[in-house]
Amino acid sequence: MNRLEMMQKIEAVLEDAKAGILVTADADCQPHARWMTPVLLSAWPETLFAVTAPDFPKIMQLEKNNQVEWMLQTRALDQVINIRGGINVLDNPSLKAQVMETIGRKLTVFWKVNKSNTDFVILETVIKEACWQAPVKGFMEIVNFSQERVQP
Numbered sequence: 576m577n578r579l580e581m582m583q584k585i586e587a588v589l590e591d592a593k594a595g596i597l598v599t600a601d602a603d604c605q606p607h608a609r610w611m612t613p614v615l616l617s618a619w620p621e622t623l624f625a626v627t628a629p630d631f632p633k634i635m636q637l638e639k640n641n642q643v644e645w646m647l648q649t650r651a652l653d654q655v656i657n658i659r660g661g662i663n664v665l666d667n668p669s670l671k672a673q674v675m676e677t678i679g680r681k682l683t684v685f686w687k688v689n690k691s692n693t694d695f696v697i698l699e700t701v702i703k704e705a706c707w708q709a710p711v712k713g714f715m716e717i718v719n720f721s722q723e724r725v726q727p
Contacts, residue, residue: 585623589613601632612681621701658700
């Protein structure tokens with residue numbers, strides 16, 4: 576499987592699941608997992624985007640260590656994708672508008688948790704490696720994105 580095929584798998588799983596689990600580590604190297612709503616934008620290949628509040632604990636965790644892992648899975652649990660990469664925290668109005676246009680209607684939980692504040696930032700995960708699995712069928716493919724990075 577090549578990088579384009581892996582990105583197509585990621586897109587298909589996200590279309591089905593509509594959510595994923597983001598794992599960060601705190602200053603004591605303790606993992607923290609939470610459900611998020613990631614999205615792919617065609618203008619940025621090999622990049623996963625999500626939103627968060629600038630004062631949520633994950634921002635401090637990412638300041639110390641921006642290496643993360645995402646886990647995506649289909650609702651039927653017949654496909655699982657683990658994505659590793661580094662997150663950049665961005666406060667770019669144009670990018671915020673594009674991300675919100677794509678996933679804004681899916682963020683009802685985010686806005687309930689973030690009631691007192693309408694401020695948000697973008698989490699940009701630059702994919703370094705992705706592992707696709709079809710557990711029932713015994714298939715697994717790993718793609719290293721670090722080699723020959725595609726430029727937008």
